Amino acid sequence: xxxxxxxxxxxxxxxxRQLRGEDEAESALFEAASKQLGAQLTxxxxxxxxxxxxxxxVRAVLDELVSDGDSSLLxxxxxxxxxxxxxxLRVPGxxxxxxxxxxxxxxxxxxxxxxxxxxxxxLGALPRFGPRLVERVRNGIMQLRATGAPxxxxxxxxxxxxxxxxxxSHEGVSRVALSGTLRRRMExxxxxxxxxxxxxxxxAVAASLTHLxxxxxxxxxxxxxxxxxxxxxxxxxxxxxxxxxxxxxxxRTTGNAxxxxxxxxxxxxxxxxxxxxxxxxxxxHVVPIADEGGLYALAGLPFIAPELREAQGELAAAxxxxxxSLLEASDIRGVxxxxxxxxxxxxxxxxxxxxxxxxxxxxAATVQQQHDEIDAVNVTLAGRFRVLKxxxxxxxxxxxxxxxxxxxxxxxxxxxxxHTRFGMNATQMTxxxxxxxxxxxxxxIGHPTGRLLLTRxxxxxxxxxxxxxxxxxxxxxxxxxxxxxLDLDWRSCRAAREARVQVELGPDAHxxxxxxxxxxxxxxARKGWLGAPDxxxxxxxxxxxxxxxxxxxxxxxxx
Ligand SMILES: [Zn+2]
Ligand SMILES: [Zn+2]
Numbered sequence: 345x346x347x348x349x350x351x352x353x354x355x356x357x358x359x360x361r362q363l364r365g366e367d368e369a370e371s372a373l374f375e376a377a378s379k380q381l382g383a384q385l386t387x388x389x390x391x392x393x394x395x396x397x398x399x400x401x402v403r404a405v406l407d408e409l410v411s412d413g414d415s416s417l418l419x420x421x422x423x424x425x426x427x428x429x430x431x432x433l434r435v436p437g438x439x440x441x442x443x444x445x446x447x448x449x450x451x452x453x454x455x456x457x458x459x460x461x462x463x464x465x466x467l468g469a470l471p472r473f474g475p476r477l478v479e480r481v482r483n484g485i486m487q488l489r490a491t492g493a494p495x496x497x498x499x500x501x502x503x504x505x506x507x508x509x510x511x512x513s514h515e516g517v518s519r520v521a522l523s524g525t526l527r528r529r530m531e532x533x534x535x536x537x538x539x540x541x542x543x544x545x546x547x548a549v550a551a552s553l554t555h556l557x558x559x560x561x562x563x564x565x566x567x568x569x570x571x572x573x574x575x576x577x578x579x580x581x582x583x584x585x586x587x588x589x590x591x592x593x594x595x596r597t598t599g600n601a602x603x604x605x606x607x608x609x610x611x612x613x614x615x616x617x618x619x620x621x622x623x624x625x626x627x628x629h630v631v632p633i634a635d636e637g638g639l640y641a642l643a644g645l646p647f648i649a650p651e652l653r654e655a656q657g658e659l660a661a662a663x664x665x666x667x668x669s670l671l672e673a674s675d676i677r678g679v680x681x682x683x684x685x686x687x688x689x690x691x692x693x694x695x696x697x698x699x700x701x702x703x704x705x706x707x708a709a710t711v712q713q714q715h716d717e718i719d720a721v722n723v724t725l726a727g728r729f730r731v732l733k734x735x736x737x738x739x740x741x742x743x744x745x746x747x748x749x750x751x752x753x754x755x756x757x758x759x760x761x762x763h764t765r766f767g768m769n770a771t772q773m774t775x776x777x778x779x780x781x782x783x784x785x786x787x788x789i790g791h792p793t794g795r796l797l798l799t800r801x802x803x804x805x806x807x808x809x810x811x812x813x814x815x816x817x818x819x820x821x822x823x824x825x826x827x828x829x830l831d832l833d834w835r836s837c838r839a840a841r842e843a844r845v846q847v848e849l850g851p852d853a854h855x856x857x858x859x860x861x862x863x864x865x866x867x868x869a870r871k872g873w874l875g876a877p878d879x880x881x882x883x884x885x886x887x888x889x890x891x892x893x894x895x896x897x898x899x900x901x902x903x
Contacts, residue, residue, distance in 0.1 A: 347392040350409050351382035353418055354402065360421040362440035363429050365448060370401060377402045412765075419764035422800075426854075427828035428454035430799050434493070435484040442477070445470070456499040459485055459576070489577025492534060496797060496827045497864060500526050500533035503578050507538060510556060511582070516544035519590065523597040524581075527650045529867040531797055531830045535571075536580040539594045546584035553582055589621040591633045596621065599653035606659050610643040651871040656838070668841075671869045675876040676862060678885060680734055681759055681790065681822065681850030684714070694734035694759050697746040706735070708751055715754065730885045732756050736790055741765045743779025745786060752785040757892040759822065759850070761790030762803070770804035777810055781819050787892040788848045788880075789814065791824040791831040799828070807836050811843045818895045820846040820880050823872070825865025826858075837872020846891070847872075848880040 358374035361367070377398055384392050390410050398406060405415050422430075432443045432455050446452050449470045450461055461467040462485070468478045489495075495503075504522055511520045517540055521527075524537030542549040546568040554562045554570060561573040568584040585593045596604055608618060616631065617624045623631045623642065633639050637647040645662045649670055652658040661667045681694050695706050695714070706714065718731045725731070736759045738746035745752065745760050752758055760780045768776065780786055792810060793802035814821050821840055824831045829852070832840065840847050849869060851861035869879060876882040880891065 345389045345409050345413060347381045347384040347387045347389050350389045350392075350406060351378045353409060353415050354378035354381065354405065357405065357415070357418050357421060359433070359440045360418075360425050360430075363425055363433075363444055363447075364421070365444045373399045373402055374405075377406075414765055414767040416764055419766065422766075423763040426453045427796050427799065427826065428452075428457070430796065431455050431496075431828065432458060434488055434798070435481070436487045437480050437484040442481075445472070454496075454499075455485070456496075456502060459499075486575070486577045492579075494532035494534045494798065497526075497529065497531060497533060497830075497867075498827045500536065503580075504536050504538075507536065507580055511538065511540055511553065514549075514553060514556075516542050516549045516552070518543045518587070521590075521594055523583075523594055527598050528600070528653055529651050529871050531834070531868070534579075536578065537597050538580060538582050539590060539597060540582050540584045541587055541590045542584050543587075546586060550582065550584040553584070585621060588630065588632070591635050591639055592618070592621040592623065595636050595639050598650050600655055602655035603653040603659065606655065607640070607643050607645070610645070614642070614644065616642065649870060651867065652873070654871075668873045669875045671866055671874050671876055671879055671882070673863060673866045675879070675882045676849065676866065677883065678732075678881055678888070679851050679853070679859065679862060680732065680757065680788065680848055680881070680888070681736065681824070682853045682859070683736075694736045694757075696763075697735055697737040711735075711751060711754065732885060732889070734759060734787075736761055738763055739776060739780040741768075741776065743776040745780050745783045749785065752783075755785075756889055757787040758785045759788045759790040759848075760786045762794055766794055766800075766803040768803065770806055773804055774806040774809050777805065778813050781810075781813055781817055784896045784898070786819055787895060788820040788822050788850075790822045790850065791829050791852070792821055793831050793833065795831050795833075796828050797830060802831070802833075807832075808839065811836070811840050811845050814840075814845045815843045818846075818891070818898065820848045820891070822848045822850045823865055823869055823874075824850045824852050825861040825868065826852045827861065827864055830864070830868050832872075834868045834872035837869060837874055841873055841878050846880045847874055847878055 354374045355378040358371045358378060361371040380396060381392055389406065393406055393410065405417055408415055429443055429447060432438060433440065446458060446467065450466055452458050452461055462478060462482050467473055467481065468475065504526055508520055508522065511517055519541035521539045523539050526533050526536060540549065550568050550570050554565065554572065556572065558574045558576065559572045560575050563571040569581065571579060571581045573579050583593050583597055611618060611623065615626050623633060625631055631642065633642065640647050646665065646667060648658055648662050648667065658667065683695050697706065715733055718733055721731050733756045735755045737752065739760050739762045740746055741764060762777065777789060781789065789810065792807060793805055795802035811821065821832055823837060837847060847869065849862060849865040851859050851865065853859045853861060880888060
């Protein structure tokens with residue numbers, strides 16, 4: 345490793361410690377050492393170590409970098425720091441210390457919550473938050489958005505809801521619907537698209553909509569398709585239409601370009617003509633289309649759910665009547681990946697094992713205590729609802745599952761996750777996870793690629809090999825539904841389904857509000873072509889426990 349790469353590691357450690365409000369003096373040591381090393385561009389790290397003097401905590405990290413190539417302290421800090429705080433670092437002018445104060449003062453953990461707090465005045469009410477600082481935060485968020493930076497799905501959902509409400513009650517508007525990537529439930533969204541059904545002339549309605557609150561700039565003035573750039577840097581394209589055009593416009597602005605082109609081609613093949621978002625027959629008469637279902641029917645296809653309209657084979661499947669019957673929110677019967685006060689969150693059942701979070705992981709003694717409490721709760725609930733005893737155990741760098749057999753035996757199911765050493769190459773990382781799966785205690789592989797959307801790339805891993813082995817062993821793979829993760833990626837969910845791997849939808853909730861992540865997970869599962877039979881959470885508690893036991897028993901039988 346060269347000195348410069350080491351400097352980056354030290355700088356990130358300093359930043360994350362500041363974010364977490366840890367010992368400022370020590371953060372400063374890391375920061376200073378980072379600058380010192382960064383100045384030595386040409387030297388290798390071992391060379392730089394022989395000349396420079398470093399404080400003991402810094403020195404320990406540098407020694408580990410020389411011997412192992414990465415830092416376990418950095419791994420731990422990344423894992424322990426809420427993803428949303430790391431996301432907020434993307435806001436220009438917003439430093440870790442300020443973010444920490446906002447977090448401590450208001451409990452804010454995401455960029456979206458920060459934006460809400462700016463808007464509703466809570467930020468300005470914090471001690472030592474003068475109007476200038478609030479203004480700086482507001483500008484920073486706007487700058488980030490002005491670059492066209494994508495936002496996470498829940499963030500886009502919140503903005504879209506506001507717009508739906510406002511436009512829906514506007515004069516001359518009878519109906520408004522979301523389309524675009526948000527309706528397809530893409531994991532990140534650059535801009536919003538809405539279809540506005542008008543009872544008055546669409547161009548006139550479009551013109552009046554340019555006066556919506558907060559509009560700063562309009563593109564496409566004088567037409568019925570306008571892009572509004574709002575003061576908070578949200579961009580929304582409004583397609584204003586007559587009622588007869590609504591279904592076609594909704595269809596055309598939802599699917600990706602290839603999907604739309606192929607469906608329209610099918611209409612043309614059937615001798616329809618399409619102009620101005622209306623369909624005409626050979627005699628030139630307008631064919632009335634009630635809704636998108638009617639449009640697909642005209643093309644000789646069953647309705648295709650918006651999430652699937654990515655030109656990933658859905659048209660061929662539709663034509664062959666082989667579309668999957670997609671998961672519905674009502675199919676979900678329980679959740680398995682939740683954290684509780686025993687590690688780092690609100691209510692829950694699968695807390696971190698010892699090594700994941702040096703400070704917050706459970707020890708053997710606390711496991712017993714937690715299980716006693718769960719037993720007591722289950723007695724109180726008397727069969728109306730059941731709390732299961734799970735754990736999120738670390739996959740150690742060598743592929744061993746943390747806690748070891750005697751302790752793991754006491755849990756009803758085990759989620760095994762990688763939380764450290766993300767720097768391994770694809771072969772090492774894949775072997776590490778494959779080895780963990782051989783442990784018969786492992787029920788589920790948690791967040792299999794470790795990505796944090798917009799913040800951290802997935803680690804290198806051959807997901808196809810993981811899925812293949814998971815299918816052979818009867819181990820489930822997680823679709824972590826935290827909006828920052830959405831990991832397994834929906835594109836790989838399809839492969840999981842084809843490999844006949846069970847997918848577990850994990851809210852990874854650290855608070856009661858975190859349980860809402862399930863809805864997002866359902867969207868992603870649908871986008872990944874998953875139906876109820878593919879998803880572990882659609883089973884009863886007994887069936888889930890049987891799934892976990894089967895995995896354990898199979899190995900005991902061959903042993
Ligand atoms: Zn985890
Ligand atoms: Zn977790």
